[in-house]
Amino acid sequence: MFESFHLPRRGLMFILSSPSGAGKTTIARKLLAVEQNLDMSVSVTTRPIRPGEVEGRDYFFTERAGFDAMVKEEAFLEWAEVFGNCYGTPRAHIVEGLERGQDFLFDVDWQGAQQLSQRAREDVVSVFLLPPDMGELERRLRARATDDESVIAGRMARAGDEISHWDAYDYVVINHELEDCFDKVRTILHAERLKRSRQTGLIDFTRNLKT
Numbered sequence: 001m002f003e004s005f006h007l008p009r010r011g012l013m014f015i016l017s018s019p020s021g022a023g024k025t026t027i028a029r030k031l032l033a034v035e036q037n038l039d040m041s042v043s044v045t046t047r048p049i050r051p052g053e054v055e056g057r058d059y060f061f062t063e064r065a066g067f068d069a070m071v072k073e074e075a076f077l078e079w080a081e082v083f084g085n086c087y088g089t090p091r092a093h094i095v096e097g098l099e100r101g102q103d104f105l106f107d108v109d110w111q112g113a114q115q116l117s118q119r120a121r122e123d124v125v126s127v128f129l130l131p132p133d134m135g136e137l138e139r140r141l142r143a144r145a146t147d148d149e150s151v152i153a154g155r156m157a158r159a160g161d162e163i164s165h166w167d168a169y170d171y172v173v174i175n176h177e178l179e180d181c182f183d184k185v186r187t188i189l190h191a192e193r194l195k196r197s198r199q200t201g202l203i204d205f206t207r208n209l210k211t
């Protein structure tokens, strides 16, 4: 079988954000299943673990004191408070992986996307997913049923606020239909991998072409 040729390149930080219920988790899982060079960036959080979640796969769960200590040690690339809980991206694993050409997928809110973009603009590709309409968003939140009524109401209230940050992202994709949305997000990833500035092997490659 034809094996695609790749020059050495720097990894990228692929950020997927959306209001809760717009399909972000489903798209993220599908991407991770088919993209070999893409790893999830697992965040640290102070929020309680939900049924079905696994420590170290979904999050690293910690008490507030442990989180605050990590903030103090500057162990996070970014962190933010969302719905009264703290979430942060551990720094060391990401910095080392990018150097090796490893790509990372980030499920962070707009605050995380903003901080990562400010600190590592060249490495960041940010995608914002929009629901087709707010009724659909609420239906998806209810169908999930892992949160109680007050949490759902809080998330609906925040969805409008979250959506207002759409224009800070590199790409915006409307999730009308899952497969179509997934294809678009994957196309963005593939194109961004080819960006000249990430292809660190180009200098040697072109030098050899000329000699």
Ligand code: 5GP
Binding pocket: 017, 018, 020, 043, 044, 047, 078, 079, 080, 082, 087, 088, 089, 107, 108, 109, 111, 112, 113
């Ligand atoms: P959940 O509690 O539903 O897993 O996540 C709540 C929100 O926190 C989501 O919008 C998610 O994208 C965001 N989030 C998860 N991890 C991080 C992180 O490390 N940093 C930031 N800024 N947001 C995060």
